Amino acid sequence: MRTGGNGVLGDYRASDGNGLTRTYEDMVRTAFKPDWWNASTAVTINGKSYSQLEANFSLVFPLAVQLYEATLVSDKAPFDKYAEGNRNALTKQQQKGMDIFNGKGHCSNCHTGPAFSSAAMQLNNNPNERLVREFMGNDQLAVHDKGFYNIGVTRTQDDLGIGGTDPFGKPLSFSRLAQSLGSAGFASQACSTV
Ligand code: HEC
Structure with missing residues (x-):
């Protein structure tokens, strides 16, 4: 390529x-x-x-x-070689880092899959599954748009992302849309806009 x-x-x-x-x-x-x-x-x-x-x-x-x-494909990094089975492609220290990334660092909760991003929807098993229900860092159960997290890198008001609305005032986020429409309304609305 x-x-x-x-x-x-x-x-x-x-x-x-x-x-x-x-x-x-x-x-x-x-x-x-x-x-x-x-x-x-x-x-x-x-x-x-x-x-x-x-x-x-x-x-x-x-x-x-x-x-x-889409032409920029990163598949020759040491990690890629390691993932392909070359156990020498990462140093011992790098492997320790990866263990933290996947283990007690919980980084792979969000940085998951080959692209290290749960927002890379096409990599998920079920690309049509838009909502996820899971325990968050505060141990509370929450329903949110799959792959997207507000981790506070900028002030929320500066970049609402999917927290914003479309030109017709509808929420961009599927979880907000579901809340505002109820589940039956959401099913018809979300399916008709795909
Ligand atoms: C709750 C989900 C979540 C967890 C857990 C998480 N991250 Fe992230 N990370 C994100 C999001 C979302 C972004 C993108 C932030 C942005 O650009 O606004 C990001 C961005 C990054 C970036 C910048 C990537 C880039 O391309 O610019 C690095 C590096 C990173 N995270 C490393 C880590 C490490 C290391 C850990 C574990 C200690 C971790 N993350 C845990 C969600 C998470």
Whole structure:
């Protein structure tokens, strides 16, 4: 597998090393279907006029980044070799660290699976299982969205994440949605939006 941006964009690198030989506009036209950029009429947003390609840039840019990131596969780290069965790939000290990670550190409660993240849904046995009911660090039973934890890295108000609402005022979190709709309402709503 080719790795990283150099492999993907290397061919378009300007000879002086600065930037690319192609414009974003050019690459968007090449990569995305015309429906997304070739309208002849302008699009007005907040009183300003844009071409369709400009107006859709905030849509196509993250899609491009997402597809690029999908090419970054980390599978040659010492841990990967160890997991494949090479018992010498990690030093004794690293193995001790891993034991703490999986044992008394409880890190693997959340950092689970090959991607070390319980939020990597496709890696779970049942990808359609969106809620989990379990005992939390305070020994209280809680139902929450699978894979997501507010661990207080930033102030909660600064980054609500799935604690926020969608443009229609509905909770982004499935557990909140379930609470607000009741289980029957939640079943119909959640299934119709998948
Ligand atoms: C309750 C769940 C939970 C537990 C337990 C947990 N983490 Fe995390 N960890 C997270 C979350 C969520 C993030 C992402 C935080 C963010 O970016 O907002 C994270 C981020 C990290 C990161 C940064 C990863 C990155 O890509 O930037 C490291 C390193 C990390 N945790 C190590 C540990 C270690 C070591 C332990 C055990 C001592 C541990 N974690 C226990 C949930 C947890």
